[in-house]
Amino acid sequence: MRSVQALAIAVLSVLAISDVSLAGEPKSGGIFRIYHRDSPGSASIHEGSTYSINIPFMPVFNNLVIFDQHIAQNSTETIRPELAESWAWNGDNKTLTFKLRRDVKWHDGKPFTSADVKCTFDMLMGKSPQKFRQNPRKSWYDEVDDVTANGDYEASFNLKRPQPALLSLLASGYTPIYPCHLSPAEMRTKPVGTGPFKFVEFKANESIKLVKNPDYFKKGLPYLDGIEFTIITNRSTAILGFVSGKFDMTFPTEVSIPLLKDVKSQAPNAVCVVEPNNVSTNIIINSSGPPFDNIDIRRALALALDRKAFIQIMFEGQGDIGGTMEPAPSGLWAMPKDMMESIPGYGPDIEKNREEARKLMQKAGYGPDKHLQIKVSTRNIAVYRDPAIILIDQIKSIYIDAELDVVDTAQWFPKIARKDYSLGLNLTGNAVDEPDQSFYENYACGSERNYTNYCNKDIEKLFDQQSEETDVSKRKKMVWEIDKKLQEDVARPIIFHARTGTCWQPYVKNVTIMSNSSYNGYRYEDVWLDK
Amino acid sequence: MFAYIVRRLFLMLVTLFGISVIIFVLLRIVPGNIVDILFDAAGFVDPADKANLERELGLNQPIVIQYLHWIGGLLRGDLGYSYVSEKPALQEILPRIPITARLAGLALLFSASIGIPLGVISAVHQGSKLDYALRVVSLSGLSLPSFWLGLLILMASVSLFGTMPIFNPNPKTWLEAITIYAVPAMAVGFRSAALTMRITRSSMLEILRQDYIRTARAKGASEASVNYRHALKNAVLPVITVIGIEAAFLIGGLIVTETVFNIPGIARFLVEALRWRDYPIVQNIVMLIAVVVVTVNFVVDMLYAAIDPRIRFGD
Numbered sequence: 001m002r003s004v005q006a007l008a009i010a011v012l013s014v015l016a017i018s019d020v021s022l023a024g025e026p027k028s029g030g031i032f033r034i035y036h037r038d039s040p041g042s043a044s045i046h047e048g049s050t051y052s053i054n055i056p057f058m059p060v061f062n063n064l065v066i067f068d069q070h071i072a073q074n075s076t077e078t079i080r081p082e083l084a085e086s087w088a089w090n091g092d093n094k095t096l097t098f099k100l101r102r103d104v105k106w107h108d109g110k111p112f113t114s115a116d117v118k119c120t121f122d123m124l125m126g127k128s129p130q131k132f133r134q135n136p137r138k139s140w141y142d143e144v145d146d147v148t149a150n151g152d153y154e155a156s157f158n159l160k161r162p163q164p165a166l167l168s169l170l171a172s173g174y175t176p177i178y179p180c181h182l183s184p185a186e187m188r189t190k191p192v193g194t195g196p197f198k199f200v201e202f203k204a205n206e207s208i209k210l211v212k213n214p215d216y217f218k219k220g221l222p223y224l225d226g227i228e229f230t231i232i233t234n235r236s237t238a239i240l241g242f243v244s245g246k247f248d249m250t251f252p253t254e255v256s257i258p259l260l261k262d263v264k265s266q267a268p269n270a271v272c273v274v275e276p277n278n279v280s281t282n283i284i285i286n287s288s289g290p291p292f293d294n295i296d297i298r299r300a301l302a303l304a305l306d307r308k309a310f311i312q313i314m315f316e317g318q319g320d321i322g323g324t325m326e327p328a329p330s331g332l333w334a335m336p337k338d339m340m341e342s343i344p345g346y347g348p349d350i351e352k353n354r355e356e357a358r359k360l361m362q363k364a365g366y367g368p369d370k371h372l373q374i375k376v377s378t379r380n381i382a383v384y385r386d387p388a389i390i391l392i393d394q395i396k397s398i399y400i401d402a403e404l405d406v407v408d409t410a411q412w413f414p415k416i417a418r419k420d421y422s423l424g425l426n427l428t429g430n431a432v433d434e435p436d437q438s439f440y441e442n443y444a445c446g447s448e449r450n451y452t453n454y455c456n457k458d459i460e461k462l463f464d465q466q467s468e469e470t471d472v473s474k475r476k477k478m479v480w481e482i483d484k485k486l487q488e489d490v491a492r493p494i495i496f497h498a499r500t501g502t503c504w505q506p507y508v509k510n511v512t513i514m515s516n517s518s519y520n521g522y523r524y525e526d527v528w529l530d531k
Numbered sequence: 532m533f534a535y536i537v538r539r540l541f542l543m544l545v546t547l548f549g550i551s552v553i554i555f556v557l558l559r560i561v562p563g564n565i566v567d568i569l570f571d572a573a574g575f576v577d578p579a580d581k582a583n584l585e586r587e588l589g590l591n592q593p594i595v596i597q598y599l600h601w602i603g604g605l606l607r608g609d610l611g612y613s614y615v616s617e618k619p620a621l622q623e624i625l626p627r628i629p630i631t632a633r634l635a636g637l638a639l640l641f642s643a644s645i646g647i648p649l650g651v652i653s654a655v656h657q658g659s660k661l662d663y664a665l666r667v668v669s670l671s672g673l674s675l676p677s678f679w680l681g682l683l684i685l686m687a688s689v690s691l692f693g694t695m696p697i698f699n700p701n702p703k704t705w706l707e708a709i710t711i712y713a714v715p716a717m718a719v720g721f722r723s724a725a726l727t728m729r730i731t732r733s734s735m736l737e738i739l740r741q742d743y744i745r746t747a748r749a750k751g752a753s754e755a756s757v758n759y760r761h762a763l764k765n766a767v768l769p770v771i772t773v774i775g776i777e778a779a780f781l782i783g784g785l786i787v788t789e790t791v792f793n794i795p796g797i798a799r800f801l802v803e804a805l806r807w808r809d810y811p812i813v814q815n816i817v818m819l820i821a822v823v824v825v826t827v828n829f830v831v832d833m834l835y836a837a838i839d840p841r842i843r844f845g846d
Binding site: 041132134206230236 | 694697700
């Protein structure tokens with residue numbers, strides 16, 4: 001009797017499982033309709049520095065390796081082969097060799113070989129006669145000596161020193177392989193890739209259209225017939241478009257927390273997720289002249305911040321406090337909470353911090369009768385302006401009277417580069433949750449994006465040490481120490497890390513929003529529509 | 532008359548030359564250019580790369596040379612290349628013109644077909660409840676910004692019908708084809724209709740007090756004949772002038788309406804191009820608008836001269 005019962009249970013279980021798998025069976029066909037927040041400057045991912053380019057054009061390309069598109073947290077453990085079949089570090093960790101797939105063709109029918117890998121990275125490293133108009137991530141490959149093609153289907157990256165982070169940089173959505181036989185100018189206007197979707201057209205301020213690549217090397221993929229991005233710059237119109245069903249998905253990570261409430265109330269069936277996006281809101285301080293050449297005033301500023309208030313006002317509590325690296329749990333390199341709270345200004349007792357700040361201001365010659373008059377400069381975009389206003393309000397408590405100086409986007413970076421500001425409110429996005437990218441880009445002496453010109457040779461040595469370290473747990477501890485030191489030096493006080501929302505219609509399947517980067521999760525090769 | 536036309540034509544050319552210089556210089560006075568914008572967000576800028584791009588786009592040349600290059604090209608029918616899309620400017624601008632023209636035409640039609648009859652009704656029933664109600668409507672038309680009205684229409688449309696009339700290049704039904712232009716035209720034309728209504732009303736009130744209207748009534752003409760045949764015919768002249776001026780001002784309203792309804796017309800494209808400092812696009816579109824306005828003015832001057840000989844002799 002028992003055996004009959006067991007058999008019945010087993011049969012029912014198998015039936016139940018097969019039923020579930022049938023319900024979840026991907027369906028082919030359909031056009032995936034997404035609105036796009038603005039018109040990207042070009043179609044060339046390598047020449048862009050905004051995810052406005054990554055999102056529509058990542059489906060056209062492949063990388064050597066890519067972060068798993070269905071694991072939200074990018075890490076070295078989630079890196080998967082793509083154009084490479086496999087990879088291996090050599091004994092001294094100075095050569096990274098990729099074995100390449102032999103069944104890959106460019107969308108124009110030409111075969112993909114190691115020559116394409118070499119010429120992509122030669123262009124990125126500035127070694128090729130063909131030049132990009134702009135090459136914003138050239139510094140990612142500073143430690144790469146050269147890339148060699150070993151026959152048609154193997155390529156090696158020869159490094160000047162070990163740099164385990166290189167693999168993560170290669171897995172970013174920012175690192176597609178370009179075809180050797182096309183010029184950068186052609187790639188800006190009519191990109192040709194090996195990816196799941198072929199480029200059809202890009203009408204500036206209107207739309208971007210991609211169509212299924214029937215010869216994609218991953219058999220059976222993609223499921224969709226195409227992807228259409230409608231460019232809608234007005235956020236209200238875009239959200240209404242999604243609510244009315246004109247779009248299958250919102251522009252990823254572009255729905256603010258208050259707007260998310262509107263979407264959920266008007267489209268209760270929509271699937272919405274809120275994820276951190278590895279973008280920090282921070283203060284840039286011009287310490288090259290008075291008053292912020294005085295370390296006491298810089299420290300007072302850091303002590304005056306009430307980070308929780310920023311998060312409460314702007315994100316209804318849905319934001320994170322952290323240092324340079326994205327906070328836990330989504331951030332891989334976040335320092336432990338107790339360590340963070342030991343940094344001046346990060347402690348929970350805001351009034352005590354501000355009392356200390358006021359003492360520092362008095363030491364610098366300011367007080368209730370003599371306030372420091374400054375301007376807080378920021379870009380004329382809401383996500384910049386809003387926290388700048390809160391900042392102005394908060395620093396009033398330490399005898400600083402600030403006026404908001406709103407700067408046109410076209411003038412923002414030239415103004416910062418000219419050091420024509422005393423205090424600025426800035427946003428810093430990280431393409432990869434990786435200390436090498438963040439530290440060298442924002443804090444290394446002479447780096448173009450080190451807007452404050454913070455330069456500490458001792459810390460720079462630590463940057464190199466952590467970069468070479470292959471033991472992850474050891475490297476983590478080094479990263480924490482560096483991050484703590486950067487905050488104590490008031491190099492670029494981090495106020496908060498934002499979280500943003502993405503919504504899609506319930507029939508859209510297999511979309512995953514990354515939780516520690518906004519740049520890497522848009523291949524869309526196995527997204528399907530259950531219609 | 533011939534000398535008058537020649538004089539006007541010469542004046543038109545001088546005006547266009549002046550406008551071209553102003554557009555060109557103003558654009559370059561505005562801080563930042565495309566190279567700044569492209570490189571600023573990027574970081575890790577190699578100054579040599581930046582200089583190369585400036586050289587490639589001709590932005591390193593003296594402003595006079597840049598101007599002559601543009602005007603020379605314009606006279607040959609070569610509008611240059613968009614800095615952003617790297618496509619010929621003509622190819623970018625041309626397909627957008629009919630979209631905006633259609634929208635502007637419909638807005639003006641809406642403005643005239645609503646504004647004039649309501650203005651007449653309001654004047655004829657001066658002081659009545661209907662007059663007050665229509666004046667409130669016209670005041671609200673003047674007070675409501677078109678972007679706000681546009682958003683309101685979109686929200687109502689989603690809420691009531693579960694769809695919204697934003698632009699679709701391939702409408703599936705004839706109703707959709709009409710709606711995608713008619714609804715935004717109403718949003719942008721509402722203000723213009725309100726103005727037309729007020730002008731028509733005041734003009735009609737003035738005419739209705741004239742002696743010849745009393746004479747027409749004394750002769751036994753019906754109210755409809757007095758109002759529409761005798762009064763409106765004369766009252767409509769200032770209204771036409773206002774509609775003409777409104778047509779020139781419409782471009783401002785179209786910028787926001789095209790943005791709200793996501794219409795890929797020339798007005799929205801101009802703003803985007805300005806954001807990118809895409810000089811070839813901006814200067815050619817502004818020049819195109821200037822040519823249209825100057826030509827319309829020329830035609831109006833010719834019509835005035837044809838209608839009223841005092842104008843051409845007195846000029």
